[in-house]
Amino acid sequence: EAQVxxxxxxxxxxxxxxxxxxxxxxMNHEYMSWYRQDPGLGLRQIYYSMNVEVxxxxxxxxxxxxxxxxxxxxxxILESPSPNQTSLYFCxxxxxxxxxEAFFGQGTRLTVV
Amino acid sequence: xxxxxxxxxxxxxxxxxxxxxxxxxxDSASNYFPWYKQELGKRPQxxxxxxxxxxxxxxxxxxxxxxxxxxxxxLHITETQPEDSAVYFCAxxxxxxxxxxxxxxxxxxxxxx
Numbered sequence: 311e312a313q314v315x316x317x318x319x320x321x322x323x324x325x326x327x328x329x330x331x332x333x334x335x336x337m338n339h340e341y342m343s344w345y346r347q348d349p350g351l352g353l354r355q356i357y358y359s360m361n362v363e364v365x366x367x368x369x370x371x372x373x374x375x376x377x378x379x380x381x382x383x384x385x386x387i388l389e390s391p392s393p394n395q396t397s398l399y400f401c402x403x404x405x406x407x408x409x410x411e412a413f414f415g416q417g418t419r420l421t422v423v
Numbered sequence: 424x425x426x427x428x429x430x431x432x433x434x435x436x437x438x439x440x441x442x443x444x445x446x447x448x449x450d451s452a453s454n455y456f457p458w459y460k461q462e463l464g465k466r467p468q469x470x471x472x473x474x475x476x477x478x479x480x481x482x483x484x485x486x487x488x489x490x491x492x493x494x495x496x497x498l499h500i501t502e503t504q505p506e507d508s509a510v511y512f513c514a515x516x517x518x519x520x521x522x523x524x525x526x527x528x529x530x531x532x533x534x535x536x
Contacts, residue, residue, distance in 0.1 A: 345526075350432070352512060352528035353467070369424075369525075400466065411457070412524060414466040 312337045316401050316415035323391055323422055331386045331418050333401030339413075340406040342384040343368070344376065346397040347417075353400065359384055360406075391422040425450040427515050429527025436503050437535055444530045446513035447495040453515040456489060456496045457524070461510045470511075471498070503534045 314335045323329055335342065343358040345368075355368030359378040373395055375387040384403075388395060401415040426449040436442050448456075454475035459467035473480045473487045473496065480487050484503075489496040500507055513527040 343524075350528060352429070353526040355523070355525075358523065411469045411472075414468070416466050 312413065314401055314403050314413050314415040316399075316418050319416065319418060321418060321420050323420070325392055325422055326390050329388050329391060329420075331388075331399060331401075331420070333384045333386065333415055334382050335384075335401075335403040335413070336382065337403060337405070337413065338381065339403035340381070342378070342401065342403045343412070344374070344384070344386050345400045345402065346370065347400060348397050356386070356399075388420075391420075393422045396420060396422050425453060425515055425517070425525040427513060427525050427527045429513050429530055431530060432528065433531045433533070435533045435535065438503060438505060440503055442500045442503055442507070442532055442534075444498045444511055444513070444532070445495060446497070446515075446527050447493075448515040448525075449494070450515065450517065451491075451494065452517050455516040456487070457514050457516075458485075458487060458498050459512045459514065459526075461512065461529075463509070467512060500532075503532075505534050505536055508532055508534045 317332045340361050344356040345353040347353050354370045356374050357376040359365045365376050399418045402412045404412040429446045457472035458470050460470045461467040471482050471487050473489050484501050486499045510529045510531050512529050514524040516524045
């Protein structure tokens with residue numbers, strides 16, 4: 311089954327404690343992306359990757375890091391989480407074929423206290 | 424960069440009525456316009472998309488129209504049903520070889536029986 315898998319689904323952490331949210335896709339997609347979803351703000355892109363070892367900032371990259379060492383994995387790293395990073399996070403992937411569907415993971419609800 | 428505005432933010436209709444959600448975009452080079460549906464607690468999923476060489480596309484009860492001159496596109500749902508209740512996001516993307524989607528802020532549709 312084609313899917314994008316994120317872990318964990320829910321996470322409560324304290325300010326300043328480093329954390330990683332994992333994302334893995336099994337569709338051999340080149341393009342992967344992280345979004346955060348906040349009420350009234352829609353889905354805002356954090357970082358994206360066009361292929362292995364190729365990453366770039368999205369619209370709201372501050373406070374986040376990513377890596378793309380393997381094609382299937384695109385982890386999101388928060389080195390020093392702060393309460394304003396409390397949000398619902400989605401990973402998505404799509405093929406390099408022009409303008410094709412973006413497949414989303416099931417989401418990670420992060421709370422930073 | 425691209426900016427996508429979406430209206431209304433909430434929409435309540437009676438079962439069987441039609442619903443229309445409108446989006447405008449700023450980048451005249453955008454040429455791919457997908458719509459995603461997000462049910463409560465679920466991931467966004469593609470329901471319909473349109474490319475700039477087409478003015479209208481229909482799939483059963485849903486249709487999307489595009490006016491490139493005015494830079495706006497709309498989602499039309501006819502004969503609404505309670506299961507259509509969800510948040511709907513429009514998005515726009517350039518044909519750059521990869522899909523940098525810019526999303527609208529979402530419309531919460533409530534269909535009452």
